[in-house]
Amino acid sequence: MVEPGPGEVLVSAEQIAKRTAELGAEISRDYEGREVLMLGILKGAFLFMADLARELTVPCELDFMAVSSYGSSTSSSGVVRIVKDLDAPIADKHVLLVEDIVDSGLTLSYLLKNLAARGPASLEICTLLSKPGRSGRDLPVRYVGFELPDVFVVGYGLDHAQKHRNLPHIAALEA
Ligand code: 5GP
Secondary structure, eight states: OOOOEEEEEEEOHHHHHHHHHHHHHHHHHHTTTSOEEEEEEETTTHHHHHHHHTTOOSOEEEEEEEEEEOSOTTSOOSOEEEEEOOSSOOTTOEEEEEEEEESSSHHHHHHHHHHHTTOOSEEEEEEEEEOTTSGGGGSOOOEEEEEOOSOOEEBTTBOBTTBSTTOSSEEEEEO
8 A cells, every 4th residue: 555645835935934924924913012922833844933932023022832633544533632731831922823724714713712721811823724615714814824725734843654754745634
């Protein structure tokens, strides 16, 4: 059996870098005079978080959370387990949740409820990728890098069976 692997490039490294700089400038304008707590969701968002953080001109702190969804490898079940929680409380902080991709939105809606209960001063979402045909579009996502068709993608942090996270671009997974 042939293992599925990265196929057609959907978003190039150059496109990612350009859009990340645009998002960084927009976020820096919006948070002028405030300090941001960037909250990255591991493992998928680690590269995007690192690149986006370097584009911010406002003071920022970084923290990470790791979640795992009980589902098959290519779809989300909506039942989320916190594998690694934040290191510090977020009460009264301006939290920017940094995600790799919003697909069904189930992971994000769980996280939003969980984080909102901790009393942040504000809570916004920045996702590199979004699949607009899915119900994730109903979530209040303030910053979106790219909208994708409904295909499973890998690269730039996103995996299939833990592989391909190190690709510099986003590619469709092909059999
Ligand atoms: P949701 O709960 O929105 O359906 O899924 C969110 C999570 O599922 C993402 O954070 C990501 O880990 C994973 N996911 C959703 N779509 C894709 C995809 O196309 N490729 C990869 N590698 N992971 C995905």
